[in-house]
Amino acid sequence: MPTGTLQIRQISGHSGSVPGAGVSREEEVCKYIDVTTCIGCKACEVACVEWNGNPFAPTTFDNTYQTMPSTTWNFWNLIRFNEHQREDGVLQWLMRKDQCMHCEDPGCLRACPADGAIVQYTNGIVDFQQENCIGCQYCASGCPFDIPKFNALTKKVYKCTLCSDRVGQGLEPACIKSCPTGCLKFGTKSDLVALAESRAKQLREHSGFANAGVYDPQSIKGTHVIYVLHDATKPELYGGLPANPQIPKSFTFWKRLAKPTALLLALCAAPVAFFHYVTAGPKEVARDE
């Protein structure tokens, strides 16, 4: 970024070392979500819809406080509500802010066949470029979190951008800005992982949540949205958060290696045919009776 390139390297007529020399800036961003302090107010849902200029989607009442069953193409941020009775009889009301996890190894990006439709910035944000999207929805089957959503009218896929437009201007995402409890925080990945670990430790040692922990799944090399959970051993309780998210092999091994190899082998039929013509020759019409 411009500010990075204007860092001073040498100073004329200056005695001593260059102030600030060797300082480096961590570029990877992170959204921190502490589900234990979420009150389910849904301010983040509203802020998301407003900032991104999305039309308000109809809500569905299903006897819970959840706004609708899942995120939609124009509703990228959903608080999931789950009632859970622990083995010791304690009833827990679990609320999880569901949105794109901005995976370090994004399954959507791996699955996408369209040049430039999905990009990952160096700060870790995974962003859809709708002008390049062809509407095939492979991204949706590559995603372990069921996030990319198709708009049948525009034939494009949409999802949370982690407010890349705001982050690019040095602002925090809209959901973070709106959170009244501070359960949402935004910063660098290493800072927030450290914060999340200390919060989990606090929950384990002082609040009686023996299994409290951080959700930052390493099966996809970590995510740029991390959770602090009361029980990190059972992430499924929180609206089906996968314990071990995986990208289907179709979009890793198959797409990257098997597909181009198979195509090259198949195309060998053309030179094989040509050399058959050159060596064995055509089967001419027989002249003798």
Add this chain to the structure above:
Amino acid sequence: MNESATILRHPVYTRVVHWSYATFFVLALLSGFAIYTPWLFRLFTPIFGGGPMTRLLHPWFSLGFVVSFVLQVVNWWRPMSWNADDGRWMRNIRAYVTNAHAREPEYVDFFNAGQKAYFWTIVASALLFLLSGVPLWFPNTVNTTVVSVSYVAHDVAAIVMLVGFLIHIYEGTAAQPGTFQSMTRGTVEKRWASTHHPAWYRRVSRL
């Protein structure tokens, strides 16, 4: 016999149907391989007016292929049926490929076993295409596992068809002089018929 005389091999219905699905096939092939791998995306999508249009048209091209190919399957069901002679032919396929004999064996009728094998391979991969293509066309209606399995199955069908298609073009043109006009004008020379399909030639000559 009058050696330059011609006989009808493919009636006009067969030819029209053949070139209908051939057209849809090539369109589906180009639009499909545009999406198949990123290496071909920029090469083939402009033909159809860009990526979104390629994605939109591909299933319709494919549907056109399936519908017109079904007509040919019905049309050719009987002559394409496999029989004991075809097993014999397949055991001697080496002689066919190396052009060891000037003529096909006496028992070869309207289609030889190689043509039948190609035909049924295309039928099988068309079915695989269709079964895997529907979930890819409407991924919203099925779960993501079905989509990722269909994705692989669709590629397998594509590779099988591509190999078959390349061999088919060669066999129908350069490899067998006189064959191409059987699918354009519909006729073949009698000498061609007795060379490539002796049993068929005997049957039609007797009429």
